[in-house]
Amino acid sequence: MTEDRSVEQRISSWLLDEAPSQLPDRVLQTTFIETRATRQARTLLPRRSPMLRFSLAPFAVGAAAMALLAVGVALSLRPSTTVGPPGPAPSVSPIASEVASPTPALPALSLPGEIAPALSLPGEVAFVATVDGNADIFLMNADRSNLRRLTDDPAEDLEPTWSADGSKLFFTRRTSAGDPERSEIHVLDIATNVETALTRTGERAADPKLSPDGRSIAYEGSGPPGVFVMNADGSDQREIFTFDGYYTLLAWAPDGVSVLLRRESTHELIRVDIGSGKATTITADMEARLGILSPDGSKRIFQRSTGAGGVWVAAADGSSPRHVFGDWTSAEYPIAWLPDGAHLLLGQADGWLYVIPIDGATVTLWAQGTSAAPRPTR
Amino acid sequence: MEQPVGIDVVEAAQRGDHEAFEALATAAGDRLFAIACLILRDRPRAEDAVQDALVHAWRELPSLRDLGRFDAWLRRLLVNACADQGRHQRRWASEVKVIHLEPTTEDGAGSLADRDQLERGFRRLKPEQRAVVVLHFYLGLPVPEIADTLGIPAGTVKSRLHYATSTLRAALEADAREPVAARGRMA
Numbered sequence: 001m002t003e004d005r006s007v008e009q010r011i012s013s014w015l016l017d018e019a020p021s022q023l024p025d026r027v028l029q030t031t032f033i034e035t036r037a038t039r040q041a042r043t044l045l046p047r048r049s050p051m052l053r054f055s056l057a058p059f060a061v062g063a064a065a066m067a068l069l070a071v072g073v074a075l076s077l078r079p080s081t082t083v084g085p086p087g088p089a090p091s092v093s094p095i096a097s098e099v100a101s102p103t104p105a106l107p108a109l110s111l112p113g114e115i116a117p118a119l120s121l122p123g124e125v126a127f128v129a130t131v132d133g134n135a136d137i138f139l140m141n142a143d144r145s146n147l148r149r150l151t152d153d154p155a156e157d158l159e160p161t162w163s164a165d166g167s168k169l170f171f172t173r174r175t176s177a178g179d180p181e182r183s184e185i186h187v188l189d190i191a192t193n194v195e196t197a198l199t200r201t202g203e204r205a206a207d208p209k210l211s212p213d214g215r216s217i218a219y220e221g222s223g224p225p226g227v228f229v230m231n232a233d234g235s236d237q238r239e240i241f242t243f244d245g246y247y248t249l250l251a252w253a254p255d256g257v258s259v260l261l262r263r264e265s266t267h268e269l270i271r272v273d274i275g276s277g278k279a280t281t282i283t284a285d286m287e288a289r290l291g292i293l294s295p296d297g298s299k300r301i302f303q304r305s306t307g308a309g310g311v312w313v314a315a316a317d318g319s320s321p322r323h324v325f326g327d328w329t330s331a332e333y334p335i336a337w338l339p340d341g342a343h344l345l346l347g348q349a350d351g352w353l354y355v356i357p358i359d360g361a362t363v364t365l366w367a368q369g370t371s372a373a374p375r376p377t378r
Numbered sequence: 379m380e381q382p383v384g385i386d387v388v389e390a391a392q393r394g395d396h397e398a399f400e401a402l403a404t405a406a407g408d409r410l411f412a413i414a415c416l417i418l419r420d421r422p423r424a425e426d427a428v429q430d431a432l433v434h435a436w437r438e439l440p441s442l443r444d445l446g447r448f449d450a451w452l453r454r455l456l457v458n459a460c461a462d463q464g465r466h467q468r469r470w471a472s473e474v475k476v477i478h479l480e481p482t483t484e485d486g487a488g489s490l491a492d493r494d495q496l497e498r499g500f501r502r503l504k505p506e507q508r509a510v511v512v513l514h515f516y517l518g519l520p521v522p523e524i525a526d527t528l529g530i531p532a533g534t535v536k537s538r539l540h541y542a543t544s545t546l547r548a549a550l551e552a553d554a555r556e557p558v559a560a561r562g563r564m565a
Contacts, residue, residue, distance in 0.1 A: 007547045014496045015516040023411035031429045035436040134443050154443050248533035
């Protein structure tokens with residue numbers, strides 16, 4: 001740890017030495033000449049809107065351009081109700097606004113394989129997309145049709161995860177402007193559009209992970225920073241493991257009584273028992289057995305924390321592991337099975353989501369976004 | 379040095395007040411340029427990135443719903459502009475130009491060997507990894523705020539930070555293993 005600090009101090013000092021002190025005046029002058037001649041793109045949006053349910057149309061994915069082109073908004077307005085722990089009810093006033101998504105250029109791909117223009121995949125996927133500078137959660141068919149907005153809040157909505165039956169969506173909502181250390185976990189009932197705040201910590205509660213039996217939620221919390229567990233209705237919140245460095249909560253272990261963390265300083269996988277809080281290091285040969293089970297229960301995907309890393313697939317018992325994609329630096333986003341059990345959805349550093357068949361044949365650009373969560377089929 | 383600008387100025391700029399936008403851009407310019415230079419290691423490209431980010435900011439400012447997030451939003455536009463600049467380089471690592479300032483100290487972090495080895499290690503990083511390093515070690519942003527700025531999960535920030543730090547540590551350790559006579563400036 002001391003050695004790490006020394007390296008970090010040397011990096012900081014080097015960067016401070018290297019940083020130039022002043023932007024040349026001509027850059028600002030040129031910029032202002034251009035901006036004076038540039039019209040601002042859109043009309044002013046309401047900065048604080050109530051939770052509204054939008055349907056979005058048209059949603060066009062140009063097969064050639066592979067970009068999300070336009071999102072028209074405001075066809076149906078359905079206010080939601082926040083229930084759960086006491087709190088002020090949101091004021092509701094119908095607002096109809098035109099919201100256009102960014103028109104991103106085709107990103108430079110760091111992935112192998114070709115981009116297939118057509119998809120024929122079953123199921124739906126919730127994912128986070130940033131529209132007009134704010135992250136919200138959207139739902140779209142896996143074949144890239146029928147885009148819908150699930151959340152619309154001035155705060156950022158992140159890290160969606162489904163209940164086992166696909167009826168509820170848990171997610172993280174940043175609660176304080178400009179302060180990512182303040183967030184709470186919410187749940188949205190898809191059928192009723194009723195949204196419930198499960199935590200009211202006033203600090204940070206984030207990255208919810210639903211237990212295999214659907215009864216508990218593990219999440220990253222603060223006070224002090226660590227892994228917390230609560231019942232799925234938000235009751236009985238308690239810390240089970242306190243971080244002593246950088247950790248990432250990955251998932252529940254298949255046993256349903258422990259969670260898996262990654263210790264970022266060593267890449268080690270750590271299993272923490274929910275009941276005792278005891279942490280044990282997972283050996284590399286156990287990784288496959290702790291992977292995410294495919295919808296038909298026949299295979300697991302997992303990320304190697306040793307060697308070159310990457311996304312791997314194995315039989316359900318962890319045997320016959322096979323490399324599918326990337327190294328550990330490229331497989332840093334959550335990966336998920338699509339409902340057909342033959343494709344994975346993977347986010348990448350370029351801010352796009354990709355579909356990758358487990359046979360490794362063709363990589364397909366799916367949509368711009370992060371934190372994708374395929375909806376479980378009932 | 380970046381000067382604090384009130385939210386009322388952001389609001390005015392959002393309504394199309396160009397003078398207010400100029401105040402915002404002027405206040406942020408030096409800091410944005412420093413970030414871009416550190417990420418791109420190339421002053422002309424850094425100037426282009428700052429200009430692209432500011433023009434983008436002016437155009438898209440009306441769509442910013444949470445004015446309190448202006449600084450983080452502007453940083454994100456800049457990092458994206460840096461990534462765009464990086465994509466224009468067919469061979470990122472080999473085309474990097476080294477910015478060398480005169481060392482201010484000869485001990486610890488400021489030693490010539492450190493600087494060259496850190497530079498060499500930094501060249502091996504992808505633009506998105508460089509961005510995380512600069513935001514964390516130069517601006518001093520904590521992991522959640524970097525995640526907020528870049529719009530990526532905190533776990534991803536940690537991974538990138540860890541990978542980048544490991545790479546830079548390896549570069550420094552490689553330097554420590556080299557005979558003194560073999561050390562020196564890069565070709």
